[in-house]
Amino acid sequence: MLSLVSIHVPKTAGTNFIETLKIVYGDRIYMDYGTERDLTAARTCAPWIAANPASFCEKYDVIHGHYHYPKYADIFGDAPVLATLRHPVSRVISQYRHIALHGDDSVERHRAIMAGEMDVVAFSRFHFIGNAQSVYLDGIGIDGLSHAIIQEHFRTTVERFCAAIDFDPQHPRVQELVTKPINSRENAVWSGSAIPVDPAMLPEIEMNCAADLAVYDRALERFVA
Secondary structure (H helix, E strand, O other): OOOEEEEEOOOOOHHHHHHHHHHHHOOOEEEEOOOOOOHHHHHOOOHHHHHOHHHHHHHOOEEEEOOOOHHHHOOOOOOOEEEEEOOHHHHHHHHHHHHHHHOOOOOHHHHHHHOOOOOHHHHHOOHHHHOHHHHHOOOOOHHHOOEEEEHHHHHHHHHHHHHHOOOOOOOHHHHHHHOOOOOOOOOOOOOOOOOOOOHHHHHHHHHOOHHHHHHHHHHHHHHOO
């Protein structure tokens, strides 16, 4: 049986959390990245895994990456599920900033942002952006999760995850990781033609994240309160 299905919603400290998973599970982590821009790939289990899940579990204990819950729901439906989460407005702004600084010219949305043709408000109107956490957790929701890592409460939620799986949350390497700053580009120099984020945009971004705000509030109730 798989030990953990770990869903890394983009820009929610999932990269930092990988280091905790490595401490606990070593090299028995299957990284599922690079498919999130393709809805079919993000929600469809690879045929070689679906054909022989028992063989997959002989090599791996954890799946971690940018994929949607339905991708492994039928194959590893008995495994505990974890998701990395963040306040939706902060998450959208972080993703917008990342694209503005390091976008992919082959993606239309990225080109529009980098060319100064799409601001963060317009970016947040895409349902799979403004409400990305709801989309990634389609079919399970917050109440179906066994664990959550919340960026604004990173130390608390990492320590609670470790305690829940009977791994010492005070392990020196865990404590070293949870006291390090979260990877961020907030202080990166703005470059190119992308439209900077104006604080006046925040209320409209929040309106476009309504579903995710409900998800986030429920996550705080379950995993932080």
